[in-house]
Amino acid sequence: MKYDEEKQDMDLSTNWLITYSDMITIVLCFFIIFFTMTSKEMSVLSEIKDVLSTEVSTLTSENEKLKGEKASLAAKLFDLKNIETDVNTSEEDFITFLRENNLFSQVKIVQNEKGLLIRFKDSVLFNSGKADLSEAGYNVLNQIGDKLKTIDNDIVVEGFTDNVPIHTKEFPSNWELSVSRAIQVVKFFTEDKAVDEKRISVSGFGERNSIDSNDTSEGRANNRRIEITILN
Structure with missing residues (x-):
């Protein structure tokens, strides 16, 4: 009888470990998912940045070309x-x-x-x-x-x-x-x-x-x- 009581007390004293373990697992899963999503978002943002940089560079080049064309007309004619x-x-x-x-x-x-x-x-x-x-x-x-x-x-x-x-x-x-x-x-x-x-x-x-x-x-x-x- 005494042994059974001690075993029961031990089981009760360790029950929290199971709950804690489940919580840690859930938190770990959350951070894994969060990290994965963040990595994808960073990848997408990086792609957007590259596209925008290319567009800005293209527009700048076209603007400089247009300025050059305007200037060349004035220089060529007058x-x-x-x-x-x-x-x-x-x-x-x-x-x-x-x-x-x-x-x-x-x-x-x-x-x-x-x-x-x-x-x-x-x-x-x-x-x-x-x-x-x-x-x-x-x-x-x-x-x-x-x-x-x-x-x-x-x-x-x-x-x-x-x-x-x-x-x-x-x-x-x-x-x-x-x-x-x-x-x-x-x-x-x-x-x-x-x-x-x-x-x-x-x-x-x-x-x-x-x-x-x-x-x-x-x-x-x-x-x-x-x-x-x-x-x-």
Whole structure:
């Protein structure tokens, strides 16, 4: 009897070991599973990091290439490595022509997301309310046309007006005037300078897409313009 009691007491005193052992096993299993999942997640994160790094590197390279293309167009056509500074001191023939004929302030060369833009105030190319090229317009476009033949880039010619209404038999609205002027520029390039017409597109926006206020005469003069964009 005494032996049985001692055995029973011993069994009771060791019961906790079984429970403890089960708990340790469960905890161990948990950490094994956690470690496995963490390893997989780290692997996935590593893959994501590699993909993102590749994408960033590609975008950076493309951006640098785009900058180079923009810069090369300005350099190729007008010998301008830096448009913002070089244009003021350039002795390139076209820019010299503008400066000597007091047209320098009316023509602007800028870089944008599309390519190289040459912006003319309408008075450089046309007489007021007309769509026939003026003598000065022929002279200016003649030089531009010679340069356009040296490259293969596509070209976009766009016409714009101010918001002052026009109601003539030839031009019932600003829209017709802007389109006609842009078309005259394109016809000069294709017919007189033999620029491939497949490279050129034309648009007229009338008074839309203004770049200045129409509340002042100076602003309206800036809005009346022809823009030639040489696409990247």
